Amino acid sequence: QSALTQPASVSGSPGQSITISCTGTSSDIGLYNYVSWYQQHPGKIPKLMIYDVGYRPSGVSNRFSGSKSGNTASLTISGLQAEDEADYYCTSYTITSALAFGTGTKVTVL
């Protein structure tokens, strides 16, 4: 299983919106609505932010939203805040019943 492709870094100023892309193939993101996103602060365990493309778990801010078009999924963070500075990973179910993680994106709040 190949890793899903994410930009290495994305940055934005407080209050702005940013979007992180996650590109896969027709055998994973393009085939299933099973894309999730995790936030990971340094030294911490990953935290689920979005599941099944666009659903937010209870307790996650509505500033986080997810979407998908074709083989690419996206995570949008609106109203960027200092606490959003972290690494973000996408993951997708694949045609072989395996999972694939994205390469990870470091979000910097300027």
Add this chain to the structure above:
Amino acid sequence: HVQLVQSGAEVKKPGASVMVSCRASGYTFTGYYMHWVRQAPGQGLEWMGWINPNNGDTLFAQKFEGWVTMMRDTSTGTAYMELSRLKSDDTAVYYCARAMSANWFDPWGQGTLVTVSS
């Protein structure tokens, strides 16, 4: 309170094997797949595989086939991951995570640091 508690840090020599345990509590252990994910220092998350605690079925990432084993003990609600023929680049934090659906996990274990060094 759903919780996954993993075993403590390990230091191993190259060529050795390591077994990490993950004890589940607060839910029906056999009702949810358990996944294993690792993260090398400064690197991203890497999916290793899953085990179905109900029947012991497993699926591994292609990279790990032949050198990872996943087991479970339903009497204690514990999942195990064993990695053999360790190399220095297997140094990583290993996580177990309960699968709530095909692709998302909650909760995660606290992580187990495995250091491979001669």
